[in-house]
Amino acid sequence: MTTTRPGGRSARVRSAVLRAAGDMLAEQGFGHLDLAEIGRRAVVGKTTVYRRWGTVAALVADLLDEMAEESLPRTDTGTLLGDLTANARLVADTLTDPRQGPLFAALIASATCDERTAQALHQFYETRVAEWAPCVEQAIARGEVPAGTDPGEVIRAVSAPLYYRLLTTATPPDHTVADRAATAAAVAAERGVYVPAE
Amino acid sequence: MTTTRPGGRSARVRSAVLRAAGDMLAEQGFGHLDLAEIGRRAVVGKTTVYRRWGTVAALVADLLDEMAEESLPRTDTGTLLGDLTANARLVADTLTDPRQGPLFAALIASATCDERTAQALHQFYETRVAEWAPCVEQAIARGEVPAGTDPGEVIRAVSAPLYYRLLTTATPPDHTVADRAATAAAVAAERGVYVPAE
DNA sequence: AGCTTAATGGAACTATAGTTCCGTTAAGGG
DNA sequence: CCCTTAACGGAACTATAGTTCCATTAAGCT
Numbered sequence: 256m257t258t259t260r261p262g263g264r265s266a267r268v269r270s271a272v273l274r275a276a277g278d279m280l281a282e283q284g285f286g287h288l289d290l291a292e293i294g295r296r297a298v299v300g301k302t303t304v305y306r307r308w309g310t311v312a313a314l315v316a317d318l319l320d321e322m323a324e325e326s327l328p329r330t331d332t333g334t335l336l337g338d339l340t341a342n343a344r345l346v347a348d349t350l351t352d353p354r355q356g357p358l359f360a361a362l363i364a365s366a367t368c369d370e371r372t373a374q375a376l377h378q379f380y381e382t383r384v385a386e387w388a389p390c391v392e393q394a395i396a397r398g399e400v401p402a403g404t405d406p407g408e409v410i411r412a413v414s415a416p417l418y419y420r421l422l423t424t425a426t427p428p429d430h431t432v433a434d435r436a437a438t439a440a441a442v443a444a445e446r447g448v449y450v451p452a453e
Numbered sequence: 454m455t456t457t458r459p460g461g462r463s464a465r466v467r468s469a470v471l472r473a474a475g476d477m478l479a480e481q482g483f484g485h486l487d488l489a490e491i492g493r494r495a496v497v498g499k500t501t502v503y504r505r506w507g508t509v510a511a512l513v514a515d516l517l518d519e520m521a522e523e524s525l526p527r528t529d530t531g532t533l534l535g536d537l538t539a540n541a542r543l544v545a546d547t548l549t550d551p552r553q554g555p556l557f558a559a560l561i562a563s564a565t566c567d568e569r570t571a572q573a574l575h576q577f578y579e580t581r582v583a584e585w586a587p588c589v590e591q592a593i594a595r596g597e598v599p600a601g602t603d604p605g606e607v608i609r610a611v612s613a614p615l616y617y618r619l620l621t622t623a624t625p626p627d628h629t630v631a632d633r634a635a636t637a638a639a640v641a642a643e644r645g646v647y648v649p650a651e
Numbered sequence: 652a653g654c655t656t657a658a659t660g661g662a663a664c665t666a667t668a669g670t671t672c673c674g675t676t677a678a679g680g681g
Numbered sequence: 682c683c684c685t686t687a688a689c690g691g692a693a694c695t696a697t698a699g700t701t702c703c704a705t706t707a708a709g710c711t
Contacts (some may be wrong), residue, residue, distance in 0.1 A: 290669080291669080300689060301690085302689075306688085309669095363565070364565040377622055412577075412637060415613040418613070419616055423575065431649075439610060442641050448636050448640060459653075462659080489699080501659055517658080
């Protein structure tokens, strides 16, 4: 009988390798990054790393799959602006974090090089957006924003300026930028900007 | 006497290599990209490429420097919303273009791996933002938006959602998304969202 | 036109990323 | 507790990215 073995050692190896990969991505980006060194840091034979993942891109894709599973809890402040501001600050804090910021930049960079990685990244953000979408739905229910407002678009409108800053400027997003992004999204949403034209 | 030789052959080599680099970046991303193949496509000895640029990142930085020099003309429609919409559509068209879209993604990816490349990218976007900032200044003069509004922030607010879509979703920005981004930025700007606190 | 030398490019070389082989370890069923 | 075999890991091997050497070409000056 051919049983697959997800238990004990394999799982330990996977988590050690994914952790090492995340660390190295955060430290030196995904450019000159080789699987052998990841294996060395994870104290795992490089043969194993090459066999199970094969390429840096595939490893990143796996890391993204794992990251998509761990969801972080949504805040509920009772108002759209409050919720969006909480979200914006959370994202800004993540992108400003010395490990997480470079890590996210590296993940996005990896996705531009490999189709499978890109899919994993898209899935990750789809999940994240879906987690926060309810706060817009509640705002619709409360009558803060017009019915028909696209929740995902509002959530993305909050994150977009923060990521844009991270990637294209020398100044990562702070709380000022975060609050501004949240306010802009809330204002636009109230005005019905995120209601798709019929 | 030690004269530098910017003329004829050197310039021809540089432009051939930069063009080839841009093509290959657009086609296969900046991941598995080696200078030898770029040289081959540019019909330039690989020794020359290695000597003049040394690394992929340095070559991308040079490409960005060149791209920052060629400015594309700004539209002037007479209203902030009109100008921002024109800008948004221009950016969206660029990011949707089969060559330019992947190229910009690759440039951003490269910048996450190398400090010098990141600086070149930041400079590039600073230039682009500065080119469009006047349309916000005109809007301030016309009284469409409050005095003190940060022109750069408004321009970035227009581009951000488009780039965010390019990088984190499976659906590149179309004119619908572009118009929405422009409208959202205009609405928020009118409301004084981009006026820094006191 | 002729001279000097910066810049190029082919070929041979080195280093490092990635693969194959095979003996060893331990997960999981009997 | 033992047996089977999926998964691991060290070592030797191959492939490809990157470097060095030197002969050749052509800017740019007189």
